[in-house]
Amino acid sequence: KAGVTQTPRYLIKTRGQQVTLSCSPISGHRSVSWYQQTPGQGLQFLFEYFSETQRNKGNFPGRFSGRQFSNSRSEMNVSTLELGDSALYLCASSSIGQGAHEQYFGPGTRLTVT
Amino acid sequence: QQQVKQSPQSLIVQKGGISIINCAYENTAFDYFPWYQQFPGKGPALLIAIRPDVSEKKEGRFTISFNKSAKQFSLHIMDSQPGDSATYFCAASSNNDMRFGAGTRLTVKP
Numbered sequence: 608k609a610g611v612t613q614t615p616r617y618l619i620k621t622r623g624q625q626v627t628l629s630c631s632p633i634s635g636h637r638s639v640s641w642y643q644q645t646p647g648q649g650l651q652f653l654f655e656y657f658s659e660t661q662r663n664k665g666n667f668p669g670r671f672s673g674r675q676f677s678n679s680r681s682e683m684n685v686s687t688l689e690l691g692d693s694a695l696y697l698c699a700s701s702s703i704g705q706g707a708h709e710q711y712f713g714p715g716t717r718l719t720v721t
Numbered sequence: 722q723q724q725v726k727q728s729p730q731s732l733i734v735q736k737g738g739i740s741i742i743n744c745a746y747e748n749t750a751f752d753y754f755p756w757y758q759q760f761p762g763k764g765p766a767l768l769i770a771i772r773p774d775v776s777e778k779k780e781g782r783f784t785i786s787f788n789k790s791a792k793q794f795s796l797h798i799m800d801s802q803p804g805d806s807a808t809y810f811c812a813a814s815s816n817n818d819m820r821f822g823a824g825t826r827l828t829v830k831p
Contacts, residue, residue: 650810697765715764
């Protein structure tokens with residue numbers, strides 16, 4: 608089985624712009640979770656989608672949003688980018704749900720905001 | 722709010738030695754405790770996981786010890802190898818809520 612894929616792998620944006628990141632889960636997995644990873648804050652949960660519905664959300668501002676399509680692929684959008692949004696954005700897929708089941712991570716998208 | 726505390730922040734071990742990483746959690750609702758291994762430029766990879774109904778789980782050189790009453794769990798890497806050099810994250814989750822420790826950078830010297 609192919610693993611979790613994320614595109615693009617690297618992205619450079621300017622403050623104030625918006626960005627869309629994409630995640631394709633492992634075939635058959637219906638849950639996709641998004642995380643932000645930074646040296647200072649570690650891995651922080653953004654949100655989780657299951658069957659096109661957001662099931663859970665972390666403590667991030669409304670500039671961070673996401674969606675999931677019927678084929679389980681997911682996108683994450685960040686509007687009005689700030690310097691502090693520079694991070695590695697990871698998605699993870701799971702066959703059932705985020706909480707009590709194995710999550711498999713993609714390689715991440717490295718976002719740099721200048 | 723840091724719900725999972727991980728220590729040490731960094732660890733240096735000689736080849737063949739035992740690496741031990743510790744985590745403590747606060748939320749007694751957590752019912753799944755995975756460990757992830759992350760190499761530079763890669764996403765975290767699930768290494769081993771345990772549920773609170775067992776006190777120990779072993780997979781190859783990797784062992785999780787779990788102490789429910791103390792709300793602590795640890796990862797032991799036996800016969801540590803240079804290829805084990807990576808960052809390790811513990812996590813704790815209840816349904817739809819996973820929290821990660823801050824990570825431990827392990828260096829295994831040849």
